[in-house]
Structure formats: structure tokens, C-alpha cells
Amino acid sequence: MCKVIGIDEAMEYIKDxxxxxxxxxxxxxxxxxxxxxxxxxxxxxLTIIANDTALPDKGVxxxxxxxxxxxxxxxxxxxxxxxxxxxxxKELEVELIxxxxxxxxxxxxxxxxxxFLTATGVGTIVEEGKQKMKIGDNEYLLELPLRADVAxxxxxxxxxxxxxxxxxxxxxxxxxxxxxxxxxxxxVERIVEVGEIDSNYVMTxxxxxxxxxxGEK
Numbered sequence: 001m002c003k004v005i006g007i008d009e010a011m012e013y014i015k016d017x018x019x020x021x022x023x024x025x026x027x028x029x030x031x032x033x034x035x036x037x038x039x040x041x042x043x044x045x046l047t048i049i050a051n052d053t054a055l056p057d058k059g060v061x062x063x064x065x066x067x068x069x070x071x072x073x074x075x076x077x078x079x080x081x082x083x084x085x086x087x088x089x090k091e092l093e094v095e096l097i098x099x100x101x102x103x104x105x106x107x108x109x110x111x112x113x114x115x116f117l118t119a120t121g122v123g124t125i126v127e128e129g130k131q132k133m134k135i136g137d138n139e140y141l142l143e144l145p146l147r148a149d150v151a152x153x154x155x156x157x158x159x160x161x162x163x164x165x166x167x168x169x170x171x172x173x174x175x176x177x178x179x180x181x182x183x184x185x186x187x188v189e190r191i192v193e194v195g196e197i198d199s200n201y202v203m204t205x206x207x208x209x210x211x212x213x214x215g216e217k
Contacts, residue, residue: 002160005211010185011037013150019047021106021151021181023174026052026079027059029166031154031187033216035062045070049106049148051099051173052076053083067091073146075099098126101143103176108145110179115144151181154216155188155204157197162186162209165201178208187216
């Protein structure tokens, strides 16, 4: 089954009010072609799950600046002053989560695990509103899984069945997010025939990917 579609068809899966995971680390590994598609379509009131909000002119940051996001669940906003401005002006809801906790919440969402215990955040504002458990002499927070309606990931090379290979640090959150959404859209640099990617270099199997869009730079 060929999973290659055009950007206009891909955008049919993006609708107002959705929860969307977006791969990337400071914009590296973020699918630019899909971000541009969302900007052009003008969907709004999105909840975004991402490692960070990148820069104002890069990645998720463009959606922040364009005010298409109502809430962001993330671990870092410091590189994007506009995120902080909108947060303080109460134009944007920001939920800050320790980075390792965020990654594990997404992994649990993809693996069907009901949650996990972590000592990270115990005794800080991170524990507010969360269930705390004591095991032996140690206290832990129960963190719940995260899933999304759609995940937007970026691949370096993909075959026509959606098997994906990532180059270096562009991998980051992408493989995790590919497992934790109802629909997975991948923007990729190069599309090849099935069998052209050595199976040792397939980092996201095609079973997790619904559609791929070529033209990623």
C-alpha cells in the first residue's frame, strides 16, 4: 500500500480544536512542510504537545506567533519570547512538564501503559493536582500517559509504505510520537521504493505511519 499523499490531502486530517503532537527539538526534526500547511489552512484552538516551542520564526513557534494554539504541553519555552508573552497575557495556556517525564508520558501513551511513577517533581509545584504515592521510604508522583488526535513527524528517508529513517538528532521525539496518536503524518525529505532502506536503519516501522508527504527540506 502506497502511503504517499499531497500536502492538501494531509491537511484534511487537521481540524480546529485537535490535540496534535509535533516532533522536534528547537525546531530540529520538526516537519516544516506540515507546519506550513497548518499555517496556510488557518486551523485554530489547537492543543500542541511538543518538547519546546522553538523560535518565533521556526517550527511550532510559527503557530504560536500566528495564534493558532490555545494550549501547549511542553518542557521548555525559553527560546520563544512570544510564548511567554502570550502566557502572561493569558492568551495561551502553557503546561510545563519536565522533559524526561514528557517523553515517558508519550511512550506510555503509545505502549498502552496506564501511567508511571517518578520522583521528578516531588516537593515542587510539579506535584500540584497529582496523585502521590509512597513506596518504601521514597515518594513518587503518578504521571499519566499522553496521546493525540494527530502526530506530525519528520523523516529523512521513507519508503512508500511509511518505514522511516532519521538522520542524527532529527530523530529526537519523532519515533515516540509516531506511536501515540490516532493518525500519524510524516513530512519526509526523500521517498524511496520499498526495500531500499536497509531494515537496520528503519527507526519507525510503517505500521505506525498513516501517510507521508514528500518535499520536506
